[in-house]
Amino acid sequence: MPKAIILYEIDSSFGPNILAEYYVKQGEKIPAPILKEFAEKHAKKSFIDVTILKENDRYFSSKVDAESLNKENLYLSFILQEGEDLVSLKSVFKNVEKTILPKFTSDRKQLTDILKNALNSILSLIQKLKEPKIIKETINERTKILLDQGKLQEARELIDLGEDIPKKMAAEVQLADQLLNDKLYKKAKKSFIKAAELASTIQEVEIASFLENKAIQVGLFPDLIKERENLQKEVDKIVNNLDSNELYLYNDLIEPIERLIEISVNFEQSEMIDHLTNLRQYIQRASRLAKELYGLDEKIKEMLEKI
DSSP states (O other), X not given: OOSEEEEXXXXXXXXXXXXXXXXXXXXXXXXXXXXXXXXXXIIITOOSEEEEEETTEEEEEEEOOOGGGTOSSEEEEEEEOTXXXXXXXXXXXXXXXXXXXXXXXXXXXXXXXXXXXXXXXHHHHHHXXXXXXXXXXXXXXXXXXXXXXXXXXXXXXXXXXXXXXXXHHXXXXXXXXXXXXXTOHHHHHHHHHXXXXXXXHTTOHHHXXXXXXXXXXXXXXXXXXHHHHHHHHHHHHHHHHHTTTOGGGHHHHHHHHHHHHHXXXXXXXXXXXXXXXXXXXXXXXXXXXXXXXXXXXXXXXHHHTTO
């Protein structure tokens, strides 16, 4: 479960502005430099999703589709616990987005309550997925309501479904997670979709939506792998040109390396993330030195012409 949830906007003149925030543990705050980096990558580089690693914390931010509010600069951020499943978190993001948009308000207190309830809803959803008996209890409550309303046939159908579907759904989710761990992405996607269909039959709309979104995220993995291969080829090409002392090309390496970091985050490749992050720091330093060297070269040429 995320440690915090933050709703903010990015103003073109003033930068990031927090609209509401809720922290599970009091005293924690999202650092200002993290928000600034989010703003730079979202606004200046047009990244939809941004993940930042800082010491032992991971920060995730994504653009909210707020067309219904006539807003183009609304973003939702999470602080993640150690070992948090990023694929699940991105799926949760869509559920939270649907919860927030219809209730959006300029009242900070009300908006904070909405974020708090959304985070608690996430916890409830995760518990349901882990414990089929919780789903069965929910079904029993719905059955009582149907009986009170005199809807006997619907109540019987729901009772029958409640005997088997929660267990089948939990098993299917477990299988999907295992296939995901085994990097069998197409099969994992199919299993998540199947689990979502089972959730729909017992009217667990939120779970169905969560699993459908997870299937979509997993379905993107083959494309991310292909993109990573193309980026690696692009990096190799730039590096080959660096051998010809075209030092200005160091700057061209920064963007593909940053995207490789983002892709590695999606695949939870911590060692590769650390390696690429260190590489980016060296490249940024080399780029600054290359610009300085180019400036000195131009100055030297200018002065030589006056001899």
